[in-house]
Each structure stands twice: as structure tokens, then as C-alpha cells.
Amino acid sequence: xxxxxxxxxxNLELDxxxxxxxxxxxxxxxxxxxxxxxxxxxxxxxxxKEVKSLLPLPAGFANLSHRLIRLISLSYRPLNLSxxxxxxxxxxxxxxxxxxxxxxxxxxxxxxxxxxxxxxxSSLAEKCIAxxxxxxxxxxxx
Numbered sequence: 001x002x003x004x005x006x007x008x009x010x011n012l013e014l015d016x017x018x019x020x021x022x023x024x025x026x027x028x029x030x031x032x033x034x035x036x037x038x039x040x041x042x043x044x045x046x047x048x049k050e051v052k053s054l055l056p057l058p059a060g061f062a063n064l065s066h067r068l069i070r071l072i073s074l075s076y077r078p079l080n081l082s083x084x085x086x087x088x089x090x091x092x093x094x095x096x097x098x099x100x101x102x103x104x105x106x107x108x109x110x111x112x113x114x115x116x117x118x119x120x121x122s123s124l125a126e127k128c129i130a131x132x133x134x135x136x137x138x139x140x141x142x
Contacts, residue, residue: 003022007014032044039046 003019004014007018012018032042034043035041036043036046
């Protein structure tokens with residue numbers, strides 16, 4: 001039974017104290033027991049294994065706002081929108097949306113006096129644009 005329904009049956013309203021008291025046991029009983037669809041493991045178990053391999057960030061990454069990673073020039077090369085896990089009409093105007101995005105980013109870079117920006121450019125998006133400069137229907141297995 002949903003929590004709100006249960007509380008209303010007892011003439012109670014959901015507040016922060018009740019929510020916090022109920023969420024802990026629910027997390028342990030339900031959420032943390034779920035199996036991830038891709039890894040086929042409980043996320044907490046997977047994290048416990050992988051945390052041993054994690055390394056601290058290098059000292060130079062403490063202030064990322066002043067650091068640019070994977071620089072590109074501000075040419076009119078479209079950015080990847082990361083439209084993933086679907087083949088839909090949302091990708092129909094891929095080029096136009098990317099051009100609009102690029103113009104907004106270019107304006108921001110001019111305001112901040114930047115010559116380049118960090119971005120992501122997938123080979124899948126590049127193939128899509130290479131096929132047809134105005135439209136693209138594709139599936140991104142991200």
C-alpha cells in the first residue's frame with residue numbers, strides 16, 4: 001500500500017520526519033535489493049567491488065571551472081545532444097537544434113572570453129550528420 005494511503009487511513013499527513021523514518025527501511029527492504037538490468041548485480045554490491053579500484057582525482061582537477069578538457073574550436077560543428085535509447089522524432093531536426101545550441105554556447109564563450117569549450121562528439125553523431133546535413137534518424141546505444 002502506498003505510504004500516503006496508509007497514513008491517511010490513520011488520519012496522518014506525510015511530513016519530513018515520517019518520510020525519513022519510513023525511507024530507511026524501505027531502501028533496505030526494496031530499493032537496495034533490486035538487480036540492475038545491465039550488470040545483473042545489486043548496485044551496492046557492484047560499488048563495493050569497484051570502490052577498491054577508484055583513485056583520488058589528481059590535485060589539478062580541484063578547480064575544474066578554470067580547466068578545459070577535450071577542447072574544440074568554435075567552428076560550426078554540431079554538438080552531440082546525447083539523445084539516447086530511443087529512435088524518435090526528437091532526432092529529426094538534429095542539425096537545427098545543434099546549430100541553435102552551438103550559437104548559444106558561442107555567445108556564452110564570447111561573454112566569458114573563451115576561445116574553446118569542453119564538449120562531447122560521438123562518431124555516431126558524426127556519421128549521422130555526414131549522411132544528411134539537415135536531418136538524422138539514428139539509434140544511440142548509450
